[in-house]
Amino acid sequence: MxxxxxxxxxxxxxxxxxxxxxxxxxxxxxxxxxxxxxxxxxxxxxxxxxxxxxxxxxxxxxxxxxxxxxxxxxxxxxxxxxxxxxxxxxxxxxxxxxxxxxxxxxxxxxxxxxxxxxxxxxxxxxxxxxxxxxxGTKEQRLRFAFRIYDLDNDGFISNGELFLTLKTMVGKNLEDVQLQQLVDKTILSADTDGDGRVSFQEFCQVVGGLDFHKNMVLDV
Known part of the structure; x- marks a missing residue:
């Protein structure tokens, strides 16, 4: 059945x-x-x-x-x-x-x-x-991915925005404390200028070399 x-x-x-x-x-x-x-x-x-x-x-x-x-x-x-x-x-x-x-x-x-x-x-x-x-260009696809996390469209990914977006993705699979620890580590690693947030340039430095944008062009 x-x-x-x-x-x-x-x-x-x-x-x-x-x-x-x-x-x-x-x-x-x-x-x-x-x-x-x-x-x-x-x-x-x-x-x-x-x-x-x-x-x-x-x-x-x-x-x-x-x-x-x-x-x-x-x-x-x-x-x-x-x-x-x-x-x-x-x-x-x-x-x-x-x-x-x-x-x-x-x-x-x-x-x-x-x-x-x-x-x-x-x-x-x-x-x-x-x-x-x-x-479409690599930059266009990277900007699209960046905007997924940039909830208020101010050109930066804040700690809170990254938390909310990842929370949407993982749901209840991670406790909030665990997720916040992951977010804090990610921001600390990506934030090269020390302003507490991630710019598009910093985002590209982290993910630009991973070639994940090729998945967004459907492997063509």
């Missing part, structure tokens, strides 16, 4: 793994990266789907006459736009079951939301996705 139930759940929700937002949120989450997929085939299809969409956006932007890719992208966008408002609310993003389980989805939405109105329109969505294309 258990196996039957698991098969039924898989059939019902397996398509979610090809949704671009699920792919993005999963790849930028350091706990999952490209491992949070049920099979190698689903992982490959998810990557191919997102890359295909990015290529379509790139081609459409460089060829104003070619409007068909834009129509296809708009159709995909509208699958999430449940109320046909032309903007995606947090609730609409969270209507995808698998996205509800990813703790970084809210941060990804906040970063996509350039005008800060609480919703993501088509252009914001496309601009956000383009950062993960092969045409």
């Amino acid at each position: 258990k196996s039957t139930l698991l098969e039924a759940v898989y059939r019902r929700f397996s398509h979610v793994e090809t949704e671009p937002l699920y792919c993005i949120a999963t790849f930028v989450d350091p706990r999952y990266k490209d491992r949070f997929f049920t099979s190698p085939d689903n992982l490959k299809r998810a990557k191919d789907s997102l890359l295909e969409m990015v290529d379509e956006i790139t081609n459409a932007s460089s060829d104003p006459i070619n409007e068909e890719p834009v129509r296809r992208l708009d159709k995909r966008f509208k699958k999430l736009d449940l109320d046909d408002s032309g903007e995606l609310s947090v609730e609409e993003f969270m209507s995808l079951p698998e996205l509800q389980q990813n703790p970084l989805v809210q941060r990804v939405i906040d970063i996509f939301d350039k005008d800060g109105n609480g919703e993501v329109d088509f252009s914001e969505f496309m601009e956000g996705v383009l950062q993960f294309s092969v045409k």
Whole structure:
């Protein structure tokens, strides 16, 4: 009975793994990266789907006459736009079951939301996705990762911001005292100028050589 139930759940929700937002949120989450997929085939299809969409956006932007890719992208966008408002609310993003389980989805939405109105329109969505294309630069992807932790967008990661972000990731797997010790050690190690916070330059010095940004370009 258990196996039957698991098969039924898989059939019902397996398509979610090809949704671009699920792919993005999963790849930028350091706990999952490209491992949070049920099979190698689903992982490959998810990557191919997102890359295909990015290529379509790139081609459409460089060829104003070619409007068909834009129509296809708009159709995909509208699958999430449940109320046909032309903007995606947090609730609409969270209507995808698998996205509800990813703790970084809210941060990804906040970063996509350039005008800060609480919703993501088509252009914001496309601009956000383009950062993960092969045409995106290493700096763009590092800045995106940095902004995951920079909650107040002041250009620095404070001790409190790092704690809150990591708390979102680890949940109850670490006691607050243990997590705070980890945060304190991380800040102390990364903070080369001694101001008690981590700048983008300091962040790059710590993670820039790890090549983790290559995971954010979907290994292409």
